[in-house]
Amino acid sequence: MRRFSLWLRDKPVVADSVLAGLLLLLDLAVSQDATNTAAFLVFSVLIPLPIALRRVYPRAMAVTFMVLSFCAGTIGYIVGDPTVHGALLGHGIMLYTLVAYLGRREGLWYGLALIADTVYGMALVSGFKGADLAFVSVFFALCWALAEFSGARRAYDAEVAARLAVADSDRERRAHDAVSAERTRIARELHDVVAHAVSVMIVQADGARYALRADPDTTEQALVTIAGTGREALRELRRTVALLRTEHAPDQVPQHGTAGLARVTQLMRDAGLAVELELAGELDEVAPEVSLGLHRIVQEALTNTLRHAGAHPKAWVRVRRRTDHIEVEVTDSGGVPVRPEDRIQGSGLGLAGMRERMAVLGGSLEAGRTADGAWRVHARIPLAPPDQE
Incomplete structure (x- = not known):
């Protein structure tokens, strides 16, 4: 049934x-x-x-x-x-x-x-006839009242569904960010293991080369150290690579560029957030790291606006490509916050995450209240991210 x-x-x-x-x-x-x-x-x-x-x-x-x-x-x-x-x-x-x-x-x-x-x-x-007029008036009034109730219920269901979609997207994004953070930690550990081991092996190899004829015992000890260090580094390398093989990175990368920005703003509009998007310059031909950073800044800023900018929030997103950098500005309408029981709860680490991302990309981020009470997020992302050691 x-x-x-x-x-x-x-x-x-x-x-x-x-x-x-x-x-x-x-x-x-x-x-x-x-x-x-x-x-x-x-x-x-x-x-x-x-x-x-x-x-x-x-x-x-x-x-x-x-x-x-x-x-x-x-x-x-x-x-x-x-x-x-x-x-x-x-x-x-x-x-x-x-x-x-x-x-x-x-x-x-x-x-x-x-x-x-x-x-x-x-x-x-x-x-x-009075009876006919009364019947017609009551009947059409009931039809209008029923339509008002049904339309309000449908609009409420649509907004709830849209907000759930935003929450799901936010959860998926945070899960992806957590995976990315873990991946960064593993990469850092891998770098430390390999760099340390290779540095030790180079020093010992240089010492063994100089002492090869004059001091065979020192040469032998250096070779033992090189072999031990290499075996230990190989074990650590295998362990780290095994962790990296548990995820498929290409499947975790979200859609970037203008299409990704349009999708994020439309998702927020469906949830009840009035968003105006302004794009200037070529934004699809940038480095993947820059595109991801741009996407995440806009997504996090709009999510925070939806949570904290009042009962009828509005936001303006302006993304402009300059000669050597991209400027992102997200401003909301401010207003009275919604009741705590109606607010979509977050982890409270949004701004910290945006600043960390900008630090990785070599950019800068400013966030705070403007003179008229609105909240403004302004980011400057270099088109050439710094080389990671």
Whole structure:
């Protein structure tokens, strides 16, 4: 049953066609009271048709339904048939669709047209009866209220889903950063092991070469030291390489360049953060280390804005390529922080991580409040990162 419900949710035309069929049956039930059965049955078939596509083409189907309603009332008046089509209850469905899926503005326009159509129909057919006016008013008011609730719930679910996506992305990023930090530690250990061992072996080899003929015992001791140092370095090297083989580095590298920046900003927009992105210069033809650093600075700054910049945060991201460096500036709107229970919690190491990354790249980073209370992150990344020893 749940699988069928999920399948039906992905195929709105199927569910709406069933709803259109119910309206058709309702109209056929009252067709026996019609004085002109042929004309009545034609509109009985036509009126429910837009309901089947209401969620695919909501504006077009709403206009079509309104036109059919107007024509049905006019034709009924011309042929002298006062019978009201039961399928016109679809007006409430159309009003619900516009408010829930497109917003109040479209619903308001449809509501005004609906008032005009209702007054026109009553004037032509049944006259202005208090009971009919009360029923129509209550029915359409309930449809609007239900649409408001459904639309708010849908918007809430979408924002929660987007924020969960941001949280998942943030968790994956932090996991990748943790792997990168461990990889850096292993590389540093490997460098220390090999550099130390090779330095000892070079010194001993030079000493053995000078003492080869004059002092055989010293030469022998130097060779023993070289062999022992080499074996120990080989063991350490094998251990470190075994650790490196446990990960596949190419699969861990995220998308960089302008595409990566666009993806990060769009992800934040989906979570409720209004982001304006400004790019200047060629950003796709830079070193991978610089591209990764640029990507991470923007991602971390926007994540911090989403957490701390208030209930309706806004951020401006400006990335400019200069002759020998790239400037990154992320500014938010400031504001009153959200309640602690509503805030996405982090580790509190975002700024420290950004500064460490800039230190590795040989760049600089400034972060702090501006005079108007906004938070600003400004980074300067050299296009040629320093050589790592």
